[in-house]
Amino acid sequence: MNIRLAKASDAPALLAIYGPYVTDTAITFEYDIPTVEDFTQRIISTLEDYPYLVAENDEGEILGYTYAHAYKERVAYDWSVEVTIYLAEKTKGQGIGKKLYQALEEELKKQNILILTACITGGNIPSIQFHEKLGYRQVGVFKQIGYKFDQWHDVYWLQKRLVPPTVPMKKMIPYREINN
Template identity: 40%
Template structure:
């Protein structure tokens, strides 16, 4: 580890993380097509999202930080679709603070998230990646996700249309 750097810890997200998690997400809302949200959120508007990710169960929120204050990023598993038959599938995602890319933090977050999900009654994880995004494609492929299709020009943001590639990872026994 380079001098002056502290080790990254990954832990479940808590309500006290709401403001920094919202700030990270809002960066992607304002600056990128990674999310198709177009209007930044106030922390209190994101509270239902945070509370929908308890410390146990299939919908998790994992947060990465160093010993010093400041969140480096987070990973989530959320409901894929609201209908009951989808309950054994989750959508996963990772968001990093703007200065936290390229440090292996996304890998640490996915290791923790997928490890936490290992004992849940889940069959598949899915990830949608707005293209182009080679870093996200590499991250997902490193964990065994495979490309299953692309929605062409499915979202419009910043006056252009964006494709979203979908990736799938088998979970649970026999995966």
């Protein structure tokens, strides 16, 4: 398995992984599958400030992906990100998610990121357990905040500290400056 930076040309393969999550689950609250063009733009814009990684097998087939994005759009939150991961259904339970997150964390440390957050739909016990095994701890629950498939869903927030805070803080480095 190889982990590398996502490219705009990966959008169709990533969208093929993401699509069933949209149409068949409440894991994402999107109602409609994005277009390839929209998904391509998401990859490009994410890579400006944060890492976006894919895992592929030896034949180049993409097995899953992970990325980070701003937790909130205020300067005081520059050291905190929300992380996201999606795996192809056939690859779950093979350790790919763990390897993707470990690689993502290494990239985020280069940016001086301290705090990782994960937003998980209530009822998604496998994802909660996966994150807890990687050191995340539940810090909050928003009750009945998302509506999909004619049902209200809770959202659980989990958090992980990558490194202890320092004072003064080192400036967050946009990923485009690291990746060049």
